[in-house]
Amino acid sequence: MKRFLKIHPADNVAVALEQLQAGEVLEVDKTPMTLREEIGAGHKFALVPILTGQNVIKYSYPIGHASVDIAAGSWVHSHNLKTNLRDNLEYTYNKVPSVLHFPKDDRKVNGYLRKNGEMGIRNELWIVPSVGCVNGQAQAIADRVKRELDVSHIDDVRVYTHNYGCSQLGDDHENTQKALAGLVRHPNAGGVLVLGLGCENNQIADFKRVIDTWDEERVKFLIAQEVEDEVATGFELARELAERMKTDKREPLPLSKLKIGLKCGGSDGFSGITANPLAGRFSDWLIAQGGTTVLTEVPEMFGAETILMDRACSPAVFNETVRLINDFKGYFRKFDQPVYENPSPGNKKGGITTLEEKSLGCVQKGGAAEVVDVLAYAQPLVHRGLNLLQAPGNDLVAASALAISGCQLVLFTTGRGTPFGSFVPTLKISTNTALATYKANWIDFNAGSLLEDEEMEPLLNRFISFVLEVADGRKLKHEQVGFKEIAIFKTGVTL
Secondary structure: OOOEEOOOOOOOEEEEOOOEOOOOEEEEOOEEEEOOOOEOOOOEEEOOOEOOOOEEEEOOEEEEEEOOOEOOOOEEOOOOEEOOOOOOOOOOOOOOOOOOOOOOOOOEEEEEEOOOOOEEOOOEEEEEEOOHHHHHHHHHHHHHHHHHOOOOOOOOEEEOOOOOOOOEOHHHHHHHHHHHHHHHHOOOEEEEEEEEOOOOOOOHHHHHHHHOOOOOOOEEEEEHHHOOOHHHHHHHHHHHHHHHHHHOOOEEEEHHHOEEEEEEOOOOOOOOOOHHHHHHHHHHHHHHOOOEEEEOOHHHHOOOHHHHHOOEOOHHHHHHHHHHHHHHHHHHHHOOOOOOOOOOHHHHHOOOOOHHHHHHHHHHHHOOOOEEEEEOOOOOOOOOEEEEEOOOOOHHHHHHHHHHOOOOEEEEEEOOOOOOOOOOOEEEEEOOHHHHHHOOOOOOEEOHHHHHOOOHHHHHHHHHHHHHHHHOOOOOHHHHHOOOOOOOOOOOOEO
């Protein structure tokens, strides 16, 4: 088993695959090299002397520059490596052809076919408050449904509470409406009760216009101030929905109906070596089957954005990608924040030093496919293939955004671990075996075996089968314990 990895021949740093001790002699490119200090697993060390101001190269790209002279065999991290990131850049479209080498797969997804042609991979009953003021009443309705009705045919009965729907202005108010509309329309819900208060900014009549179209047998509306007992009335509406859902059955549907979000959180030095490349290979496989994947976390594209821009399917999509990057930098500057205030403390502890390094690992989840569309926050998916979505890096907000745009499932790679789950199945993929073993109650799939000499193709085949089992109804760890929530992107003031 390898003890360290030089990812690309052009790199001037390598990654320790396990704890390495000062004084150890390693053979690098057939040349002995002595480590000058202890190197933690996932952390970097210099393969050659790197002078002050010279770029540090990983994945064949600069991840920043040396802030002091770095001797060969030295630890490379925050004390001697600084970001190269700066404000808006000028970009040129240099299209790179994308060829996906995956044959057509005859397998099917056993999903729920909705009236509008969309596929759900769960059949759940959701109560969606139009405003946070009625969160308690919504929960009371759900509790009564679970207590008094036979819901054995329903995968889950869930209230998606939030704090918004009133006292918001401009983009925030619109984002809340669009996000909740995406929830109401989502195919993983076989029935939805929308519960309003009556005096909120997000009036039900206005909200219906944002939803635009819905199946009246599947979606019901209730305004609490217009009935004497909103819990009793809501319960009866939920009873109707639960009865309607008894006719829902899984059926074999084409892989092309799958829409899957790509997200990472709590990344470490192995994220760009194991779990993210695995997600990228899966993305390419699904797109070759006519399916759809979505990459988000715009700030974690900074420093690696040209890789995505050069894969844009057209000049128009290239221009939209440029706008996506520059607008998010503008959002940071609007609040007097630096565009490079990342990675997080957990990322740094795991071996990631700069945002460029994090981004170069992050974008690998998008595989090698061309970018077919760029979506605004909460915009529904239209085009099959790899899409980019405007949303921040925050785990809960970004994972929710992927689901709001129509993803039935989110692939979530992590090197540090997290128990959370979005309102759609959120599949945790560990970057290393130690995490998968220690936090087995959080992690669904281990990509760390790539560090233990398993080849990518057999691992990918196992992963594809696992994802299809999840789509067919297998519950993930967060579903088993009921950790599911929605988080809405907020950017402005609250009245």
